[in-house]
Structure formats: C-alpha cells, structure tokens
Amino acid sequence: MIEFExxxxxxxxxxxxxxxKVNWFPEPTFALGIVRQLEVVDSAGEHESYVQVQFELRYPLDDDLDSVGSHSEWWFSGGGVSFESWLGSVERAKISNRLAAKVPRDFMIWQEIV
Incomplete structure (x- = not known):
C-alpha cells in the first residue's frame, strides 16, 4: 500500500x-475489481469529492461463475482493521481459486471523481 496524506x-x-455478475456489457460478464478511494478537500479542508482508481478483471460468464453470486467489502484506514489483515482476507477469498484457472476477457484501469 502506498501511504498518502x-x-x-x-x-x-x-x-x-x-x-x-454484471449486466452492462453486450455479452454475459463476471467482474472482479479493486477500487482505491481517496478524499479530496478544498482549501478550507471541507469535503469536495473522492478520487477512485479502479482495477477490474472481466471474465466470460459461465455456469461456475454464475453460481458464485456477488460480494463487496470496504476497508478504511480509520476502521480498526489493519490493511495487511484485510488484504490477507481478500487474497484468501475462495473466488481466487475459481478464477485461477480462467482467462480474463479484459483488464481495465480507470480513474473517476465521485
């Protein structure tokens, strides 16, 4: 992890x-993503927006991935759980084993302000 002020x-x-499973592509797709979110504040220190950098692997949806369902979980620096502990749980997620034998269709990286 890269530390930022x-x-x-x-x-x-x-x-x-x-x-x-996601439904906004022409073909059936399963997506796995990591998002890094950083708050942007104005000169007075008030919330202005968030910058999100997203990394996403997209796979053709097959019966195996269709049966997985969906999952999302946030980690925040002030949340009481260390980043290393949270990252370890992500690395041990059962989805990793299922995706290891599959070939992604796409790998996308993008940034947006929300």
Missing part, C-alpha cells in the same frame, strides 16, 4: 474489493 475523516482513504 489524507484528511482525518474515516472514509478519506479506502479500498473496495468486489466481484459478481
């Missing part, structure tokens, strides 16, 4: 781990 609010620095 961020505001003191609980959701100023966070990660989201998520996966599941």
């Amino acid at each position: 961020v505001p003191e609010s609980l959701d100023a620095d966070g990660y989201l781990f998520q996966y599941g």
Whole structure:
C-alpha cells in the first residue's frame, strides 16, 4: 500500500474489493475489481469529492461463475482493521481459486471523481 496524506475523516482513504455478475456489457460478464478511494478537500479542508482508481478483471460468464453470486467489502484506514489483515482476507477469498484457472476477457484501469 502506498501511504498518502489524507484528511482525518474515516472514509478519506479506502479500498473496495468486489466481484459478481454484471449486466452492462453486450455479452454475459463476471467482474472482479479493486477500487482505491481517496478524499479530496478544498482549501478550507471541507469535503469536495473522492478520487477512485479502479482495477477490474472481466471474465466470460459461465455456469461456475454464475453460481458464485456477488460480494463487496470496504476497508478504511480509520476502521480498526489493519490493511495487511484485510488484504490477507481478500487474497484468501475462495473466488481466487475459481478464477485461477480462467482467462480474463479484459483488464481495465480507470480513474473517476465521485
């Protein structure tokens, strides 16, 4: 993890781990993604927006992945759980074993302000 100076609010620095079937592509797709979220404040220190950098692997949806369902979980720097502990649970997630034998269709990286 790269440390950044961020505001003191609980959701100023966070990660989201998520996966599941998505329906906004022409072909049936299963997506697994990690999002890094950083809060942006104005010169007075007031919340202005969040910057989110997203990494997403997209797989053709098959019966195996269709049966997985979906999952999402956030980690925030002020949440009481260490990043290393949270990341370890993400690395041990059962979905990793299922995806290890599959070939992703796409790998996308993008940034947006929300």
